[in-house]
Amino acid sequence: MIAVFWLAGQQGSGPQSQHRSFAADQLAQALQFAEDLRRRRRAGESISHVAIQSEPIDSVGEAGVADAAADYAHYKRRLDPSVPLGRASAVAAAGGRDREPPNAPHAPAAAPAGNSGAA
Numbered sequence: 001m002i003a004v005f006w007l008a009g010q011q012g013s014g015p016q017s018q019h020r021s022f023a024a025d026q027l028a029q030a031l032q033f034a035e036d037l038r039r040r041r042r043a044g045e046s047i048s049h050v051a052i053q054s055e056p057i058d059s060v061g062e063a064g065v066a067d068a069a070a071d072y073a074h075y076k077r078r079l080d081p082s083v084p085l086g087r088a089s090a091v092a093a094a095g096g097r098d099r100e101p102p103n104a105p106h107a108p109a110a111a112p113a114g115n116s117g118a119a
Helices: 027-042 090-095
Strands: 002-010 013-022 047-054
Touching: 002 027, 013 027, 027 047
Parallel strands: none
Antiparallel strands: 002 013, 002 047
């Protein structure tokens, strides 16, 4: 299904949401309808926020079908591009620290040299 949404102003009140539905195989008609709305807006009618939305039924899955496998590893950034994702880097394995760089704002602070922490 394809839907065209828009806001249309009414005299004395704020804009009201409107929509018109089209079959999945009527994209050309939906695009033409949206363009007609935009043409009417340019002519002075109180129309705004013209948008087209489609939801191909075969492309929308049920909840949970896109959940990652238990062994999937995702990282926002790769500090060492030579190390494949999904396993710890050599630096992390050697230092026992996370993969965050030492100057990251949330990285643990290093203890000052010569300070054992004992009073």
